[in-house]
Amino acid sequence: MGNSILIRNISHLTGIIDGASKLVKGNDMGRVRSISDAWVLVSDGIIQDFGSMLTVPERADHIIDATGASVFPCWCDSHTHIVFASGREGEFVDRIKGKSYEEIAAAGGGILNSANRLRQMPEDLLYENAYRRLQEVISKGTGAIEIKSGYGLTRESELKMLRVIRRLRQSTEVTVKATFLGAHAVPSEYKENRADYIHLIINEMIPEVAGEGLADYCDVFCDKGFFTVEETDLILTAAARYGLKAKIHANELAVSGGVQVGIKNNAVSVDHLEATTQVEIDALKNASTIPTLLPSVSFFLNIDYAPARAMIDQGLGIAIASDYNPGSSPSGNIPLLMAIACNNMRITPVEAFSAVTINGACAMELEKETGSISKSKSANLIISRPGVTLDSMVYAFGSDHIDKVMIRGKLV
Numbered sequence: 570m571g572n573s574i575l576i577r578n579i580s581h582l583t584g585i586i587d588g589a590s591k592l593v594k595g596n597d598m599g600r601v602r603s604i605s606d607a608w609v610l611v612s613d614g615i616i617q618d619f620g621s622m623l624t625v626p627e628r629a630d631h632i633i634d635a636t637g638a639s640v641f642p643c644w645c646d647s648h649t650h651i652v653f654a655s656g657r658e659g660e661f662v663d664r665i666k667g668k669s670y671e672e673i674a675a676a677g678g679g680i681l682n683s684a685n686r687l688r689q690m691p692e693d694l695l696y697e698n699a700y701r702r703l704q705e706v707i708s709k710g711t712g713a714i715e716i717k718s719g720y721g722l723t724r725e726s727e728l729k730m731l732r733v734i735r736r737l738r739q740s741t742e743v744t745v746k747a748t749f750l751g752a753h754a755v756p757s758e759y760k761e762n763r764a765d766y767i768h769l770i771i772n773e774m775i776p777e778v779a780g781e782g783l784a785d786y787c788d789v790f791c792d793k794g795f796f797t798v799e800e801t802d803l804i805l806t807a808a809a810r811y812g813l814k815a816k817i818h819a820n821e822l823a824v825s826g827g828v829q830v831g832i833k834n835n836a837v838s839v840d841h842l843e844a845t846t847q848v849e850i851d852a853l854k855n856a857s858t859i860p861t862l863l864p865s866v867s868f869f870l871n872i873d874y875a876p877a878r879a880m881i882d883q884g885l886g887i888a889i890a891s892d893y894n895p896g897s898s899p900s901g902n903i904p905l906l907m908a909i910a911c912n913n914m915r916i917t918p919v920e921a922f923s924a925v926t927i928n929g930a931c932a933m934e935l936e937k938e939t940g941s942i943s944k945s946k947s948a949n950l951i952i953s954r955p956g957v958t959l960d961s962m963v964y965a966f967g968s969d970h971i972d973k974v975m976i977r978g979k980l981v
């Protein structure tokens with residue numbers, strides 16, 4: 570018995586890219602190729618072929634009838650922190666009562682609160698909690714994901730987080746990219762001698778992380794109250810010497826200089842950008858670094874949204890990611906994220922779709938493998954419920970529009 574699967578009678582096969590996949594920019598973000606009344610043939614975990622029902626293959630080993638449904642490529646979530654010990658509901662309620670995210674962090678809450686809890690949690694339990702979150706986001710259509718460390722902030726606990734990420738990678742069909750984020754916050758024990766913590770990151774953590782092959786990227790939270798431009802530059806330069814490419818958290822809380830130092834270090838992406846001016850947009854125009862926006866953070870923390878509209882209108886290609894984490898975005902639900910993005914950033918569902926599929930793939934350097942309906946890419950497919958289109962999925966926010974998710978040719 571062979572293993573080919575034919576998905577037939579698809580109302581809208583959306584997100585087709587013919588030819589080489591690369592970052593989609595500017596006006597092109599608002600264009601998507603679809604075929605109505607379509608089929609897709611999958612075997613050996615990859616998309617073998619697709620077309621209009623006028624040319625449907627006569628035979629396959631298994632048939633899925635998708636009458637009325639849309640089929641999309643799975644989402645590519647290029648920025649998450651799904652390895653954490655527990656939620657921070659208390660801080661959420663404190664914020665509702667008037668405290669700011671920065672005040673909570675300065676008082677030892679926030680990232681340091683998560684670090685205290687994570688340090689105490691055994692690796693197996695941490696893994697089980699993260700695995701549950703991973704399964705949850707896969708059921709919402711995520712087919713490739715980047716996961717960061719950064720709630721350990723000691724050598725042992727950062728390595729513990731990265732080992733959990735490695736176990737997640739080994740136990741799922743979804744492609745996982747790992748990012749070392751030792752420079753997420755200065756831990757309280759180094760409050761008075763932050764240079765020593767940076768020394769520890771550069772001279773002990775990075776060599777060990779790279780030596781064990783535990784990360785693809787190195788990230789720094791370059792922002793007001795966290796790491797300075799100079800510190801960020803030192804850390805990213807050291808990481809590059811060990812083969813870890815740069816990513817960056819920048820301009821969430823203030824115009825931090827993080828975009829520029831990210832570009833200087835050839836960062837694959839600079840992420841957040843809620844506090845962004847025309848200067849940063851201009852800098853990004855001359856760079857290959859991808860601006861990655863995290864609109865659920867703006868929703869959850871009640872802060873400004875990154876200027877997605879201006880970026881696209883000025884020709885940039887943006888990615889959008891969930892930032893799933895316990896402090897600023899306790900959700901990895903991409904259809905809901907697209908609704909938040911469209912309504913608040915005034916971008917269209919097609920632009921949001923480009924940002925969470927092919928451009929998210931580019932922000933993880935996975936564009937050859939996933940992020941579109943293309944021959945010989947992984948068969949990472951979302952089959953919607955009948956009657957759902959891209960526009961209606963984003964419009965009817967919060968409903969469950971997904972019927973089936975296929976990862977590498979297997980229904981999950």
Ligand code: NIG
Pocket residue numbers: 679680683790818821866892894895896897898
């Ligand atoms: O991407 N901004 C920095 N780091 C995370 C949030 C961390 C936290 O609050 O736990 C973010 O928003």
Ligand code: FE
Pocket residue numbers: 648649650818892894
């Ligand atoms: Fe983040």
